[in-house]
Amino acid sequence: MPYKDKARQSAFQLRMMQQRRVTWLNDNGPCKRCGSSDRLEVDHIDSAEKVDHKVWSWSRDRREAELAKCQVLCYECHRKKTSSEQRIEHGRRGYRRGCRCDVCKAARFQSDMNWKKHRQEKRRAVSPRWQRHLVQGETRAGSTPVPRT
Numbered sequence: 001m002p003y004k005d006k007a008r009q010s011a012f013q014l015r016m017m018q019q020r021r022v023t024w025l026n027d028n029g030p031c032k033r034c035g036s037s038d039r040l041e042v043d044h045i046d047s048a049e050k051v052d053h054k055v056w057s058w059s060r061d062r063r064e065a066e067l068a069k070c071q072v073l074c075y076e077c078h079r080k081k082t083s084s085e086q087r088i089e090h091g092r093r094g095y096r097r098g099c100r101c102d103v104c105k106a107a108r109f110q111s112d113m114n115w116k117k118h119r120q121e122k123r124r125a126v127s128p129r130w131q132r133h134l135v136q137g138e139t140r141a142g143s144t145p146v147p148r149t
Contacts, residue, residue: 017056024067031074039075042067047085 003009021042030037044050046069055066073081 013057020056020063025072029072031077032071033073033077033081036074036077040072041075041078042070043073043078043081044070 003012025040025042029040031040042053042055044053049069051066055063058066
C-alpha cells in the first residue's frame with residue numbers, strides 16, 4: 001500500500017537504496033586494487049557490458065545480475081581506472097567533461113572563441129526573408145526598419 005505522505009515514502013526508499021548499497025559494498029569490499037576501505041565505489045569491470053549505474057532500486061535478481069559485472073574500488077583507484085580507459089587525444093574535445101590539462105584547456109578556450117565569433121557573425125547576418133522586408137520598407141511589426149550597426 002502506498003504512503004499517503006510522498007516525502008515519507010521518498011525518505012524510506014532512499015534509506016532502502018542506501019542500505020542495499022552499503023551492504024553490497026561491505027560484502028564485496030575492500031578495494032580490489034589497493035585494499036583500502038575508504039570511499040568505496042562500484043566499478044563496472046567492462047564498461048561495454050554496463051546496462052545502467054542506478055541499480056539499487058531494481059529488483060533483487062536484476063540488481064544481482066548487473067552487480068555480477070562489477071567490482072569494488074576506492075575513489076582513487078576508480079578514478080585512475082576510468083581515466084586510463086578513456087581514449088582521448090589531448091587538444092581535442094573528445095568527451096563530455098573534458099580533460100583539464102593545459103593543452104586541452106587552451107584548445108577549449110580557442111574552440112569557445114571560434115564559436116562566439118561564429119554566433120556573432122550569424123546574428124549580424126540578415127536572412128534572405130528579412131531582406132525582402134527591408135527592400136519593401138517594412139518590418140515584421142509593420143514599422144520602418146532600423147539598420148543595424
